[in-house]
Amino acid sequence: MRHLIDPMDLTVEQTGQVIALAQEIIADRGRFRDACKGKKLATLFYEPSTRTRLSFTSAMLELGGEVIGFADARSSSVSKGETVADTVRVIRCFADIIAMRHFKEGAPLVASQYAGIPVINAGDGSHAHPTQTLTDLLTIQREKGRLDHLTVGFCGDLKFGRTVHSLLRALSRYEGTKVVLISPEELRLPDYMLRELGAGSGLEVREVRTLEEAMPELDILYMTRVQKERFADEADYERVKDSYVLDLEKLKTAREDMIVLHPLPRVNEIARAVDNDPRAAYFRQVENGKFVRMALILTLLRWAGENRPFERTPVLAEPYGVGERTCPNPHCISATEDVDQLLRREADGSCRCAYCETIL
Ligand code: NCD
Numbered sequence: 001m002r003h004l005i006d007p008m009d010l011t012v013e014q015t016g017q018v019i020a021l022a023q024e025i026i027a028d029r030g031r032f033r034d035a036c037k038g039k040k041l042a043t044l045f046y047e048p049s050t051r052t053r054l055s056f057t058s059a060m061l062e063l064g065g066e067v068i069g070f071a072d073a074r075s076s077s078v079s080k081g082e083t084v085a086d087t088v089r090v091i092r093c094f095a096d097i098i099a100m101r102h103f104k105e106g107a108p109l110v111a112s113q114y115a116g117i118p119v120i121n122a123g124d125g126s127h128a129h130p131t132q133t134l135t136d137l138l139t140i141q142r143e144k145g146r147l148d149h150l151t152v153g154f155c156g157d158l159k160f161g162r163t164v165h166s167l168l169r170a171l172s173r174y175e176g177t178k179v180v181l182i183s184p185e186e187l188r189l190p191d192y193m194l195r196e197l198g199a200g201s202g203l204e205v206r207e208v209r210t211l212e213e214a215m216p217e218l219d220i221l222y223m224t225r226v227q228k229e230r231f232a233d234e235a236d237y238e239r240v241k242d243s244y245v246l247d248l249e250k251l252k253t254a255r256e257d258m259i260v261l262h263p264l265p266r267v268n269e270i271a272r273a274v275d276n277d278p279r280a281a282y283f284r285q286v287e288n289g290k291f292v293r294m295a296l297i298l299t300l301l302r303w304a305g306e307n308r309p310f311e312r313t314p315v316l317a318e319p320y321g322v323g324e325r326t327c328p329n330p331h332c333i334s335a336t337e338d339v340d341q342l343l344r345r346e347a348d349g350s351c352r353c354a355y356c357e358t359i360l
Contacts, residue, residue: 002303002310003112003119004296007130007170009310014299015170019138021295022288029062035298036065042095043069044087044111045122046078046102051264051286052122052131056099059293068095083337088115097301099131100124106333106355112310118300125331126160126190126230127356132263133166134296135289136222142288143259143281144219149176153214155244156224156269158183160231163263164224165193172201180214181207184243186236187226192357211244215253221246223262223269223282247271254279261285325360327353 003009010018025032041060045053049071057067070076078087084102088111091098098115100108101122108121123129141147152171158164158181168189171177179197181189188194188207197205208214215221223246231237245268246260262270262282274280326341327334333355334341342354351360 001112001116001118002300002308003108003115003121004130004300005109005112005119005121006128007133007166009130012173015134015137018134018292018295018299019141021298022134022138022291023142025291025294032063032294032298034064036060036063036301039063039065039097039301040095041065041067041069041297042091042098043067043071043122044076044091044098044100044102045069045071046073046100046104046107047123049101049122051289052101053099055286055289056120056122056131056293056297059290059297062290063294063297065297069099084110084333085114085337085339087111088119092116097297097304102333103331104333104336105329105331105357106353109355110333110337110339118304120296120300123162124333125356126162126165126227128166129162129263130166131289131293131296132163133170134292135285136163136167136261136263137170138288138292139261139281139285140220140259143284147171148174150174150219151178151180151217152220152222153180153182153211153218154222154224155182155211155214155246157187157226157240158189158224159187160227161224164222165190167222168193168197168203172197172203175202177202178204179206180218181205182209182211182214182244183207184209184240186240187243192352192359195359211246211250212253215250216255218254218258221254221258221260223260223266225262225265225267225269242268244269245271246274248273248277251277251279325351327356327358328360329353329356329358332356332358 060067097118099120099122105125105127112119226241259281343351
């Protein structure tokens with residue numbers, strides 16, 4: 001059974017196939033109208049969402065399939081204390097494929113161990129968001145005509161922003177990618193990501209503190225929202241929430257063919273006036289999200305029919321050990337649910353939690 005928990009669960013080639021299929025769908029939508037007739041998607045959303053959930057829903061409806069699920073964990077048995085493992089064992093009786101968003105990091109990976117049907121991670125805590133990555137890649141392909149030899153600036157909340165973590169990982173596999181990380185000290189990438197990018201990832205990485213320093217060299221500027229809901233202390237959020245605001249003045253120093261991406265929702269980080277600039281690609285990006293999810297649903301259902309095994313690709317490929325040590329991250333699914341503690345030993349002897357990737 002194949003799942004999409006992390007963008008690296010797809011090889012570069014498979015990622016390219018999903019993007020190509022999305023482009024076929026865009027070119028001839030009528031051809032796919034009944035492609036999922038008789039199939040059901042369950043959307044299990046334990047955390048707020050507008051775009052992602054509705055984009056999964058409209059993707060399945062456009063394929064002729066049906067959608068069940070919940071958008072608020074309080075209306076499901078979770079409020080009675082049901083575990084993720086039990087919930088998906090129930091859902092598998094009703095649906096053919098699951099899209100799960102959860103506030104606990106690693107919850108979709110746990111779901112994939114019990115579901116028996118394909119599970120798609122629709123965002124887990126501040127960890128990963130692989131379908132946003134596919135959306136971003138399709139957008140980059142359509143807007144720039146390629147996925148390699150690009151200089152990409154990531155600006156804002158690089159610590160809690162799961163879309164950033166997933167896209168960085170995906171981009172590290174394309175030749176000639178240069179990355180500029182633009183964040184305040186408090187919102188730098190998590191350690192496990194910094195280590196990964198440092199350790200021969202093939203990415204050229206530079207860190208700066210201001211947008212102005214990076215702007216002129218960028219092909220793509222990926223703006224992000226400061227993730228208010230992940231801060232333990234409101235005062236910490238207030239201090240960094242307006243660290244970066246992209247306005248027309250700053251955009252003047254950018255290339256004519258640069259594009260601005262944002263996974264949305266936007267708060268203050270992009271001035272409304274920027275929306276009218278042709279370089280603002282974030283609303284076009286939203287529509288790409290539906291097409292790429294159509295392509296992904298079709299692909300995973302086809303693979304489920306072929307009974308393809310779930311092989312994790314390099315970053316996560318080495319065998320996991322069931323450890324005696326426990327993950328210290330309170331936001332990890334292993335902190336609240338009774339799951340096997342899975343750890344991976346790193347080359348330097350440290351251990352990484354399989355669910356949330358925190359380094360122990
Ligand atoms: C993002 C998310 O949920 O991580 N939104 C989305 O899925 N398009 C980004 C965010 O919430 O800031």
